Amino acid sequence: MEVTVYGPLRAATRAKTADVPVDGDTVGAVITAFVDAYPRAESQLVDADGALRPSVRVMVDGASADRDEQVPPGASVELFPAMRGG
Template sequence: MDVTVYGPLRAATEAKTVEVTVDGDTVGAVITAFVDAYPRAESQLVDEGGDLRPSVRVMVDGDSADRDERVPPDATIELFPAMRGG
């Protein structure tokens, strides 16, 4: 599944869009697969308990999605980590 990343996540992936192998059909499965493939991104996406950080936005086909929402196999996934600064 293709995942497009923004902001500091590009430092972990070294590309705007990457392909990850997902075992499951939920946003949570996509996040888990992404973190497994790019461990440097973990601290930007999930907290110590493994929950998605509240400031992280996940878009599925252009719509905001929660961790438990289903992801169609051909969906467009975008990850927006928390941005710092002001």
């Protein structure tokens, strides 16, 4: 699945998009696969207990999505990590 990343996640992927093999069809499966492929991104996306950080935004086909939502085949997935500053 192609995932578009923003902000500091690009330091992990070294590109705007990343092709990630996903085993499952939920946002949670995409996050897990992304972190498996790019371990440096883990601290920006999930807490120590594995929960998605509250300030992380995931978009599926342009709409905000939570961890349990389905990701249809061919969907556009975007990850917006927590941003610091004012």
